[in-house]
Amino acid sequence: MLRIGLIRERKKLPDERVALTPHQCRYIMDKYPNINITVEPSPNRCFADAEYMAEGITLSNDMTDRDILMGIKEVPIDHLIPGKTYFFFSHTKKKQPHNKDLMRAMIEKRIRMIDYECLTHSDEQRILGFGMYAGIVGAHNGLLTYGRKHGLYELPPAHKVKSYQDLIHAYEAIKMPNIKIVVTGSGKVASGVLDVMRQLDIEQVEPMDYLTHQYEYPVFTHLKGGDLYARKDNDMFHRDDFHAHPEMYKCLFSAYVNQTDILMNGIYWEQRIARLFEKDDIKRHDWRIRVIADISCDVDGSVPITYDSTTIADPVFGVDRNSLQQVAPFLNTKDTIDIMAVDNLPNELPCDASQYFGVHFEKYVLPEVLSPNSDILRRATICQDGKLTKKYEYLSDYAGLAHQGSA
Numbered sequence: 001m002l003r004i005g006l007i008r009e010r011k012k013l014p015d016e017r018v019a020l021t022p023h024q025c026r027y028i029m030d031k032y033p034n035i036n037i038t039v040e041p042s043p044n045r046c047f048a049d050a051e052y053m054a055e056g057i058t059l060s061n062d063m064t065d066r067d068i069l070m071g072i073k074e075v076p077i078d079h080l081i082p083g084k085t086y087f088f089f090s091h092t093k094k095k096q097p098h099n100k101d102l103m104r105a106m107i108e109k110r111i112r113m114i115d116y117e118c119l120t121h122s123d124e125q126r127i128l129g130f131g132m133y134a135g136i137v138g139a140h141n142g143l144l145t146y147g148r149k150h151g152l153y154e155l156p157p158a159h160k161v162k163s164y165q166d167l168i169h170a171y172e173a174i175k176m177p178n179i180k181i182v183v184t185g186s187g188k189v190a191s192g193v194l195d196v197m198r199q200l201d202i203e204q205v206e207p208m209d210y211l212t213h214q215y216e217y218p219v220f221t222h223l224k225g226g227d228l229y230a231r232k233d234n235d236m237f238h239r240d241d242f243h244a245h246p247e248m249y250k251c252l253f254s255a256y257v258n259q260t261d262i263l264m265n266g267i268y269w270e271q272r273i274a275r276l277f278e279k280d281d282i283k284r285h286d287w288r289i290r291v292i293a294d295i296s297c298d299v300d301g302s303v304p305i306t307y308d309s310t311t312i313a314d315p316v317f318g319v320d321r322n323s324l325q326q327v328a329p330f331l332n333t334k335d336t337i338d339i340m341a342v343d344n345l346p347n348e349l350p351c352d353a354s355q356y357f358g359v360h361f362e363k364y365v366l367p368e369v370l371s372p373n374s375d376i377l378r379r380a381t382i383c384q385d386g387k388l389t390k391k392y393e394y395l396s397d398y399a400g401l402a403h404q405g406s407a
């Protein structure tokens with residue numbers, strides 16, 4: 001029997017998401033009679049304890065008999081049960097300073113840590129994530145902000161509705177003005193943004209048409225790697241070369257700033273990659289962008305006027321184009337740009353996001369959990385038996401292990 005426990009989220013601002021919905025727990029227990037799932041009660045989860053009970057799932061505050069414990073965000077150190085296998089987003093693989101103590105505690109408590117973020121197919125594509133819902137909510141927030149800034153239409157905030165379906169319903173009552181939108185990125189975030197574009201019947205056009213035509217209806221163009229970057233020496237784009245040597249590439253976004261009303265940014269970004277524009281560019285007399293939904297949300301990153309991340313409660317700030325200073329949002333003037341930079345977007349639609357996550361866990365990860373020798377789990381295991389695994393030995397200093405043999 002494999003005993004799984006769904007643990008309660010305990011971060012200061014508790015997350016409402018959960019790895020498996022009540023219905024998914026029931027489905028898994030019916031499909032695999034050798035799996036038993038118990039749920040730790042929680043007052044904050046988007047599915048009530050009673051919904052798990054209604055599916056015949058046991059609730060318990062005692063998780064010590066479980067083989068595998070599944071959460072979403074970092075588990076507080078004093079709640080880590082020694083020797084257990086945990087699945088959650090540990091945010092340790094980039095040596096994030098705020099999780100150094102957690103990393104050390106996991107080693108000390110001989111935890112087997114399997115990080116959702118590190119679960120990949122053999123081509124390195126991630127198996128699990130909430131990017132799709134970050135894209136959906138981020139695009140929605142961007143459109144909401146544009147409507148409010150210009151007094152054109154009102155949309156309900158995503159966290160005030162029950163599901164994405166309710167947002168889609170709200171779109172039926174909106175006639176979008178003939179604006180132009182750029183969508184950047186090629187991952188799960190971008191697919192979420194594209195879904196919202198489709199739901200609103202916003203027409204997709206090719207980048208060249210976008211740059212050279214004006215339309216009587218709303219349009220968007222989708223800029224992927226080759227549309228956004230070119231090698232400085234020969235103007236070419238090769239994906240693998242770009243990933244290996246991003247500093248050799250220049251960004252081509254400048255051509256779009258005088259043709260775009262909303263930028264929906266969903267790119268992967270790191271310091272070596274050129275920004276989409278520089279701060280002073282927003283002073284350009286032909287600058288047209290009024291709203292930026294910075295879903296990537298790298299502070300001072302690809303969007304240099306993302307001065308800070310924002311919250312679900314207070315999602316938007318303005319930036320004055322002349323002073324470059326932060327100002328109030330929703331001012332109906334050409335002199336300001338509104339930035340939406342919420343860093344936990346999927347939490348605005350926690351039930352839908354959890355459902356999406358659980359489906360992928362059940363399809364692609366659970367069979368691996370049941371297999372005696374899973375490469376997928378091996379690659380995603382950061383530590384076990386008091387040691388880092390070979391792939392993560394580069395975390396030795398961070399984990400407080402001066403020099404170790406691999407687990």
Ligand SMILES: NC(=O)c1ccc[n+]([C@@H]2O[C@H](COP(=O)([O-])OP(=O)(O)OC[C@H]3O[C@@H](n4cnc5c(N)ncnc54)[C@H](O)[C@@H]3O)[C@@H](O)[C@H]2O)c1
Nearest residue numbers: 131134186187188189243267268295296297342343344345
């Ligand atoms: N604001 C939020 O709440 C929120 C939520 C989820 C994700 N995000 C952010 O959005 C961004 C995009 O996320 P996603 O889920 O679409 O990512 P993803 O993993 O689905 O896609 C990343 C894409 O970037 C490309 N890429 C370019 N250079 C790369 C490199 N050096 N290494 C790896 N991939 C590279 C990949 O080919 C891939 O297509 C990320 O920065 C992520 O942190 C924000």
